[in-house]
Amino acid sequence: MRNRVWLAQCPDYGQSLEEKIEKAFDALQVWDKIRPGMRVVLKPNLVMSSKPEQAIITHPAFTAAVGKCVQKAGGRVVIAESPGGPYTPAAIKAMFRATGYRDMAEACGFTLYTDCKSREVTLPQAKRCRELSVVEPFLDRDYLIDLPKLKTHSMVGFSGAVKNLFGTVPGLQKPELHCRFPEREPFSEMLCDLCHFLGPDLSLMDGIWAMEGNGPTGGQRRDLHVIAGSESPWALDVAAASLVGLEPEKIAMLREGHERGYGPLDLSELELVGDPMETLLAPDFLKAQASSTDFIDRLPKFLRPAAKKLATPYPRIDKKRCVGCGKCAESCPQHTITLREGKAVIRYQNCIRCFCCHEMCPKHVVQIKRLGLLRL
Numbered sequence: 001m002r003n004r005v006w007l008a009q010c011p012d013y014g015q016s017l018e019e020k021i022e023k024a025f026d027a028l029q030v031w032d033k034i035r036p037g038m039r040v041v042l043k044p045n046l047v048m049s050s051k052p053e054q055a056i057i058t059h060p061a062f063t064a065a066v067g068k069c070v071q072k073a074g075g076r077v078v079i080a081e082s083p084g085g086p087y088t089p090a091a092i093k094a095m096f097r098a099t100g101y102r103d104m105a106e107a108c109g110f111t112l113y114t115d116c117k118s119r120e121v122t123l124p125q126a127k128r129c130r131e132l133s134v135v136e137p138f139l140d141r142d143y144l145i146d147l148p149k150l151k152t153h154s155m156v157g158f159s160g161a162v163k164n165l166f167g168t169v170p171g172l173q174k175p176e177l178h179c180r181f182p183e184r185e186p187f188s189e190m191l192c193d194l195c196h197f198l199g200p201d202l203s204l205m206d207g208i209w210a211m212e213g214n215g216p217t218g219g220q221r222r223d224l225h226v227i228a229g230s231e232s233p234w235a236l237d238v239a240a241a242s243l244v245g246l247e248p249e250k251i252a253m254l255r256e257g258h259e260r261g262y263g264p265l266d267l268s269e270l271e272l273v274g275d276p277m278e279t280l281l282a283p284d285f286l287k288a289q290a291s292s293t294d295f296i297d298r299l300p301k302f303l304r305p306a307a308k309k310l311a312t313p314y315p316r317i318d319k320k321r322c323v324g325c326g327k328c329a330e331s332c333p334q335h336t337i338t339l340r341e342g343k344a345v346i347r348y349q350n351c352i353r354c355f356c357c358h359e360m361c362p363k364h365v366v367q368i369k370r371l372g373l374l375r376l
């Protein structure tokens with residue numbers, strides 16, 4: 001049951017979506033697990049303020065459909081999220097309003113968490129990060145539902161159920177963690193620590209409008225028409241990554257999770273139910289540029305450090321289109337972006353290539369570049 005992954009085609013965010021989610025609840029035997037009065041916390045991906053049609057955030061209609069099923073089971077729905085940037089009541093209220101979550105929650109009778117309280121926690125089984133802070137509802141819940149958006153990710157390759165839980169860490173502590181773990185491998189290990197600690201009870205992925213290319217915010221919308229769910233965030237990510245032509249063993253957080261015994265790594269280990277996977281595949285899904293450095297692993301060992309240095313992509317600001325809003329500087333863990341004459345400027349000597357600036361720029365003018373010689 002733990003490795004069961006339910007997959008379904010879903011044409012849009014209309015009427016049929018709630019019926020599909022009900023089927024997911026049937027297939028994953030969720031109805032009996034949510035008891036009347038339970039506090040059920042939903043964690044969508046609201047990384048930045050954007051319209052649902054941009055496919056950056058978990059669509060409010062998707063979250064609404066899940067919440068309504070939770071209500072049918074007798075649960076009380078609380079929606080919580082800590083996006084990028086400062087985590088304050090004013091900022092999160094503005095985010096819920098701009099993304100359509102405020103209106104949706106009012107219409108459905110859900111509670112939006114806006115108190116922005118967090119607690120420091122110790123992760124007893126952590127291998128990389130033993131101490132961090134987590135936003136309170138994710139700790140004080142009876143049942144946690146992770147609601148990722150299916151997207152590529154410039155730093156870690158894939159943004160699914162495991163990565164989505166990084167949004168349980170309060171606002172500006174996220175850049176701090178990028179600073180502590182600037183490389184993809186240790187950062188992915190930290191994500192494994194966090195996901196294992198939080199242990200979501202259920203994960204349901206919104207891949208109706210997915211994002212390909214330079215996700216999680218600067219890619220292009222891809223209408224995949226897929227939704228998927230599992231009790232295991234690891235199993236769900238293995239299935240979803242495979243579906244869009246990514247190899248799970250090349251995604252550091254999934255490989256690490258598998259090595260620790262948290263989840264599977266191969267499709268053969270999954271129990272796939274629902275619509276046949278072959279009918280949902282999108283092998284031409286575009287990868288994120290920054291994560292396409294697999295060729296280094298194929299070079300002789302002695303050449304790898306130099307090749308890695310040359311091939312590591314870097315952020316570059318398109319000055320003509322920069323509007324000087326300062327969101328990139330606010331999110332930069334190294335404080336290496338300043339505003340000069342109304343334009344953002346990066347001091348590269350301190351840049352750790354975390355791409356938070358790329359992720360948080362509302363105008364999508366922070367591009368990911370690599371040396372022309374090694375551009376893939």
Ligand code: SF4
Pocket residue numbers: 317321322323324325326327328329343344360361362363364365366
């Ligand atoms: S977030 Fe984007 S638009 Fe705003 S200052 Fe930075 S680069 Fe310019």
Ligand code: SF4
Pocket residue numbers: 315331332333334335336337346350351352353354355356357358
């Ligand atoms: S400039 Fe961008 S990529 Fe470099 S450290 Fe700052 S946020 Fe990260």
